[in-house]
Amino acid sequence: MVFPNYAVADVGVATAFYEALGFTRNPAFSDETTSCMAVNEQVSIMLLEHERFDEFLVGEQRRAERGSLENLLALLLGSREEVDAFGAAGTAAGGRLSKPIEESEWGMYGGQLTDPDGHIIDFFHMEAPAA
Template structure:
């Protein structure tokens, strides 16, 4: 089996605000898969985040499944960036667009440089740069 694309789905309160936030991070909205309650935000050729207003998100749930309440952790998305400068720019763009740094940008013990950003709906993005291992 070869996975060709990954589509994390995020429940959001306000589609316009959520779309603006992710566009500020440098991602592009794909209008083909977007409407008044959904935005497809392209991260790379293999990853697109689906932003779904609460009612639209709930349409994908079955049986007793329920959307996690605001503040409950649904997932943790991790993004490897291309440089320390990209990490700094990502942090600046995210906080400038209404996100908050839930962990400061810093070096850690595994040789990574990065931080953690929480979007306006409470979704968490770990973002980091890591030098290729020498050996």
């Protein structure tokens, strides 16, 4: 399994945003400062309020300042319709399209969504190559 960890200002706001995208909160790994958001059976995003996130850092490690890029999550979706719905759900929940939904090279259709804390999700659908 993969668990990307995101530092967030308010775990409630962040949780609501990711629930609006269709992710499910796993209460077994969540509390008042942390939400484990299941993307699928292999990936869960850990939303950690700043102080909680900082508990995982050692020595001179520091969390990225707001406005600096710390990671980019790429999410393959099952259809063009899912891409459109994902973008609409994300913007309705307080995110913004940082790259519009459009056709791109390699036969991909997708966009880029930035969550309320500045984390970026590239979301796209790619047709299977012709046999």
